Amino acid sequence: MQGINDFNLWEGWILQLFDAATGLLVFIFAILAIIICCLLCGNLPETNETSTKTRTSTRQRSPPEQRYPSRVVREPPFAPRPIPGVSHAVTKVTPSSPTGSKEVKALRGGEFVGNRMRFKVKVLNDTPYTITDVRVFLISYPSAALRLASDDDDEFFPKIEPAGFRSPTFDFLPTQDCVRGDIVAGVSYIDMTGKAHTLSTRPFVIRAVCDLLIPDQVTPEEFTARLRSHEHGEIVIKVEEWTPEEMFDKALRIVDESNFFEISSKSDMKEGIAFSTITGLAKGKYTGKSVGVQISITGPSKKKGATCIIRVSGEDQAMILPAIDDLKERLSAWLCPLCSSPLTLENVADLKAGKVIECPFCCVSIGR
Structure with a gap:
């Protein structure tokens, strides 16, 4: 009988302990449920918010500028630098022409x-x-x-x-x-x-113009009379490569090759200065209109550096400027002294360098 009572006593204690544990668990679950609801609704208790702010404020640190005065905080660059080699690898390759570099x-x-x-x-x-x-x-x-x-x-x-x-x-x-x-x-x-x-x-x-002219033979008096009623134009050119005497000989050939009839040619020298004048007359092959030319050459005798004045008079004003340009190019060109053929640029460069060249037309040696 005593054993039965002891068993009942232990059973009662166990039931009481179980009830207490169950109540404690229910209380804990209730607290957790309240906390979860507050978090979801954003309405935490004032005490929790205050304590959180307090903890946060206690953990704040001084800014980097105060702790490290000499340290400079740099912002990262806006665009990253390209990886070496990658930019070349992705460059567009232009296909080569099937004919290569030649054309x-x-x-x-x-x-x-x-x-x-x-x-x-x-x-x-x-x-x-x-x-x-x-x-x-x-x-x-x-x-x-x-x-x-x-x-x-x-x-x-x-x-x-x-x-x-x-x-x-x-x-x-x-x-x-x-x-x-x-x-x-x-x-x-x-x-x-x-x-x-x-x-x-x-x-x-x-x-x-000159290639389309034919010589017009007249007397010096007739030449002067015709030019009085014609329009005229002139240009001054300086040649550094020839003496006045050389330019005089060259101008005589050019007047003849330009289809002008030589009216007069004379040269003189005074106090070491050479003076030369050449006049010529031609007419158009198709219109028959007159064109006159006068070339004056001056400069120190026997010294390189001559001044040439080209004066062209024409019955047709449209022929004056082209004739001046034509004669200017011919006077400035390098010609063979024997056949009067124009020399190449390579020949001219060799002559200026003091070399002896051969005329590509008549094969005469020039420069000795």
Whole structure:
């Protein structure tokens, strides 16, 4: 009987302990539920908020500027620097041309031959491939002063081999005594990939008057009388490479080659200064209008450095300036002393350097 009572006593204590533990757990869960609800609703108790602020304020530190006065806080750069090598790796690569660095060239040239202006185009295939369907055509020319000698203004060639060329010519007939203007030609072709190309030549400048003149033989008195009623213009040029005596001989040849009839030529010297004068007269081949020229040369005798005055008088005012330009270029050019042919730029450079050259036309030695 005593054992039963003890068992009942222990059972009661266990039940009481279980009830107490259950109540404690319920209380804890209730507190946790309240805290969770407050967090979700944003309404924490005043005591918790105050304590949180207090803890936060106690953990605040002084700014870096106060703790480290000499330290400078730098902002990171806006754009990061490229990684070495990557920028080159992603660069766009331009595909190379199938013809390489070499190309097709269009060259041009021209001269007066008799009563014709001959214009030549040279198409040079400097590529390692054959080009086909090559057409050379005229783009522009002074049609008011020139007309084509034929009805064809283009030339066609089926192909041009590598390192090959074609040189078609176009003949023009002058219709005026003064020809001024530019001639431009074009070239079209198909390359080895089947792509069409078009290019043009550099303008060929024509300033021709003297080539379209014929000598007009008159007496000095008639020459003076004609020039009184003509318009005139003049230009002064300085030549450093020749003496006055050399320029006098050169001017005599140029007046003759420019189709002027030599009216008079005289030279004199006074106190070491040379004076020379040359006059000539011509007329237009087509209009018959008169053009007169007077070239005066002065300078220290036998010393390089002469002054030339070119004075042109014309019945047609449009012929004066082109004639002055033409004579100026001829007087400034380097000519062979034997055949009066123009020397190349390479010849001129060699002469200025004191070398002996050979005329490319008559093969005479120059410079000794």
